[in-house]
Amino acid sequence: MPVYLLQGEQDSVTTLDVSQAYFDSIHAPAKEFIRMPRTGHDPNPIMVDTQLEILKTRVRPKAMAADTP
Numbered sequence: 683m684p685v686y687l688l689q690g691e692q693d694s695v696t697t698l699d700v701s702q703a704y705f706d707s708i709h710a711p712a713k714e715f716i717r718m719p720r721t722g723h724d725p726n727p728i729m730v731d732t733q734l735e736i737l738k739t740r741v742r743p744k745a746m747a748a749d750t751p
Contacts, residue, residue: 684744685713686736690721690729714740 685708689701698717705715716736721729 695723
């Protein structure tokens with residue numbers, strides 16, 4: 683299963699180094715670590731917009747392609 687990890691660059695609860703180490707330990711056929719500028723741990727417009735964009739442009743197309751025989 684593809685893995686997309688979105689990480690706020692200013693997240694003080696789950697820091698970039700901790701998230702990156704966890705991400706690096708994941709074995710997946712496809713994976714992407716996406717850093718979000720001006721974003722911390724709590725939802726904000728940048729985070730919500732980025733999540734929607736990733737779902738529409740990366741996750742959905744792969745899911746739709748996998749559903750085709």
